[in-house]
Amino acid sequence: MSIVALKSPGQTKASGTGDRGKESSGHYSTDLWSAQPSAPSSYFFQSTGPVLQSLHLSFLPLRVLNIVMSTRVVKLAVISDFTCPSCFVVQHELTAAMDYCKDTLELPLDFEFQHMPFRLIGSKCLEPGTKIERIKLYNCHLGEERSASLRQCVTKWGEEKSIPITWDGVVGHTTNAHRLCYKAAQIGGQESQLDIITAIFYASMVDAKDISDINVLAEVAESVELMTKDEALAFFNTDELEAEVNKVADAARAKGITGVPVTVIDGKWAVSGGQSSDVFVQIFKKLAASGVGSSPSHLPGPAVPTQICA
Numbered sequence: 470m471s472i473v474a475l476k477s478p479g480q481t482k483a484s485g486t487g488d489r490g491k492e493s494s495g496h497y498s499t500d501l502w503s504a505q506p507s508a509p510s511s512y513f514f515q516s517t518g519p520v521l522q523s524l525h526l527s528f529l530p531l532r533v534l535n536i537v538m539s540t541r542v543v544k545l546a547v548i549s550d551f552t553c554p555s556c557f558v559v560q561h562e563l564t565a566a567m568d569y570c571k572d573t574l575e576l577p578l579d580f581e582f583q584h585m586p587f588r589l590i591g592s593k594c595l596e597p598g599t600k601i602e603r604i605k606l607y608n609c610h611l612g613e614e615r616s617a618s619l620r621q622c623v624t625k626w627g628e629e630k631s632i633p634i635t636w637d638g639v640v641g642h643t644t645n646a647h648r649l650c651y652k653a654a655q656i657g658g659q660e661s662q663l664d665i666i667t668a669i670f671y672a673s674m675v676d677a678k679d680i681s682d683i684n685v686l687a688e689v690a691e692s693v694e695l696m697t698k699d700e701a702l703a704f705f706n707t708d709e710l711e712a713e714v715n716k717v718a719d720a721a722r723a724k725g726i727t728g729v730p731v732t733v734i735d736g737k738w739a740v741s742g743g744q745s746s747d748v749f750v751q752i753f754k755k756l757a758a759s760g761v762g763s764s765p766s767h768l769p770g771p772a773v774p775t776q777i778c779a
Contacts, residue, residue: 548585558743566749586647600639641681
């Protein structure tokens with residue numbers, strides 16, 4: 470895995486290898502924390518190489534820590550796409566880590582989550598409205614060898630989590646799926662957004678449904694009680710939130726992000742690839758111990774590999 474630091478313009482810019490194995494660097498011009506994408510910011514991603522397995526935490530016991538420290542808000546932005554199997558992995562693992570830290574460890578943390586759209590299938594790659602077989606997309610995108618390795622890795626992960634991953638079906642453009650995620654945040658905040666993200670991934674990666682089809686997405690919206698199918702179809706037949714999705718997705722690619730998932734933490738650190746929940750739990754422990762309003766201290770390495778899927 471790699472930790473990516475968000476640096477200010479005065480610091481040296483570097484490039485690194487993302488989870489798709491391509492070099493990536495550049496400015497990322499979106500405010501990660503606003504409800505809607507805002508004016509460009511002056512931060513860029515800088516890869517710092519493999520880090521973060523042992524965090525050598527020699528702090529007070531957690532329950533004592535909770536008493537003496539105020540609650541810290543941890544801001545999370547996940548840059549992902551619904552055609553990306555590793556994005557399904559990281560969404561599941563991150564959610565599990567958040568729940569574990571809150572419910573089991575009782576860390577003095579609150580989480581603010583935001584979905585950041587990315588599109589692996591661009592308009593130049595596939596004409597709008599057309600479909601491609603899922604495995605064919607991965608073979609073309611990654612090459613047959615890497616595609617097979619990815620499928621094997623994610624299938625194994627699914628078996629361990631009792632999630633029956635499928636590689637059947639077709640995929641297409643995901644703009645409407647991202648629009649629905651934005652709409653969920655408007656309607657019910659991050660809880661509704663997390664619900665719809667999970668439901669869309671399951672529809673695609675477990676049920677082999679075509680999530681580029683607005684009828685499928687409308688059924689998913691109804692299944693999580695976000696809105697009725699008719700209400701969802703009425704939403705899709707407008708251009709509401711389309712410009713906002715396009716702005717963020719296009720800016721990410723234009724400014725150097727070439728692979729997903731990327732999980733940005735507190736606007737200062739970004740973790741690439743399909744990481745295990747243990748990785749996120751360690752980071753959250755570190756943040757809880759560092760106090761309210763503090764930046765996390767340097768995350769030391771080298772690390773034992775903990776990445777589930779590249």
